[in-house]
Amino acid sequence: MALIALQNGLHPYVYRECTKGATLLKSEFVIAYNLIKLCMTIGLLVASGSFSVSVKLAAKDSMRVAFPPAAVYAVQNMLTAVALASISGLAYNLLNQTKIVWTALCVWVLLGRPVRAVQWVAIGLLCLSGVLIVLDEAAAKGDSNNGFEVLASTRLVGLIAVLVSAFCSGLTSALSERALHLCSRSSLVFSTELATFELVTIFLILVIEVSSGCEMTGDISHIKDYGLFGRTTLLSLGPSFSQAIGGILVGHLTKVTDGVSKCYVLIMAVMLSAVIRVVVEKSPLTTYLLMALPLGLLSIG
Numbered sequence: 001m002a003l004i005a006l007q008n009g010l011h012p013y014v015y016r017e018c019t020k021g022a023t024l025l026k027s028e029f030v031i032a033y034n035l036i037k038l039c040m041t042i043g044l045l046v047a048s049g050s051f052s053v054s055v056k057l058a059a060k061d062s063m064r065v066a067f068p069p070a071a072v073y074a075v076q077n078m079l080t081a082v083a084l085a086s087i088s089g090l091a092y093n094l095l096n097q098t099k100i101v102w103t104a105l106c107v108w109v110l111l112g113r114p115v116r117a118v119q120w121v122a123i124g125l126l127c128l129s130g131v132l133i134v135l136d137e138a139a140a141k142g143d144s145n146n147g148f149e150v151l152a153s154t155r156l157v158g159l160i161a162v163l164v165s166a167f168c169s170g171l172t173s174a175l176s177e178r179a180l181h182l183c184s185r186s187s188l189v190f191s192t193e194l195a196t197f198e199l200v201t202i203f204l205i206l207v208i209e210v211s212s213g214c215e216m217t218g219d220i221s222h223i224k225d226y227g228l229f230g231r232t233t234l235l236s237l238g239p240s241f242s243q244a245i246g247g248i249l250v251g252h253l254t255k256v257t258d259g260v261s262k263c264y265v266l267i268m269a270v271m272l273s274a275v276i277r278v279v280v281e282k283s284p285l286t287t288y289l290l291m292a293l294p295l296g297l298l299s300i301g
Helices: 002-018 026-048 051-058 062-084 089-095 098-111 117-142 149-182 187-212 220-226 235-256 259-280 287-300
Strands: none
Touching (some): 002 259, 051 062, 051 187, 062 089, 062 187, 187 220, 187 235
16 A cells, blocks of 8 residues: 555656656557566566466456456546656646545445545535636636746646546446456456456547547647657657556555555545645645635544
C-alpha cells in the first residue's frame, strides 16, 4: 500500500516533468503503459515458472472476464493523461478520491455489497471537497481573464476528465474485484489479460478514428504527421513506466483486499501531493484547497 501511495502521489509530478519539451499523446501514453506492464507481468510469470499453466487456465474465459474492465481501463487511462496535463497534482489527487464513491456504488450494484450510512457521509464530504476544487479553478480563471482563456478552458477540461476517469476507475475496481475473487484469477495473470485487451481496445479506437474521421482521441492528425511515438523521448515515457508499476501493484492489492480499501492509499497520496505542491513546486495552497484537503482526507479516513 505504501508503494501504491508513493506512485499515486508522485505520478502527476512525474508526468509533468517527464513530458516537458516532448509530446506524449494520450494514445501513446496508454499504448506504452500497457506494453511495459505486459513485459513486466509476463516476465514475472515466466520467472515464477507458471506462465504456460496460467495462460491455459485463463484462456477459457479470458474474453468474458478481462475484456470489459480492460475496455473501460483504456478510456480511463486516456482521460488520466488529459487530466495530468491540465491541472495540478494536488487537485488531481483530491478529485481522484471520488473513485472511492464510484467503487462503493459499483460494488453495491455488481457484487451486492450495500453502501453503509458512514459511506454515504463520506460521499457527501467528497462531493463538497470537489466543489471547493472547482471553485478554486474558477477563481484561477477569474484571475487570468486577459489572454488566458485557453488556459482556463484547459483546466475545465482537466477537471471533467479526472471526474469521468474516477468513475471509470470505480467501475473497473468492481469488475476487477469480481474477476479476481469470483473467477479465481491471480493478480499477475489478470494484469496480463488487462494489458493485452487494453492494447486491442486502443488500437481498435485508432483504426475506427482513421476510417471514419470521427475524433475520439484527437491524436490521429498528429500521428499522421509524425508517426506513432514520433515526437516522444525516452524520458517522456517515464509516466507510462510509473503507471505500469502502479497498475500491477493495484491488481495485487485488489486481490488480497478489495477495491474500497484503496482509500488508505489515497490519503497518503493526497498528503504527498500537498507536500510536493508546497516544497517542490513552490506553489502555496489556496484557501479553497486548504478547505478541500481536510474534507477529502476526512471523507476517506
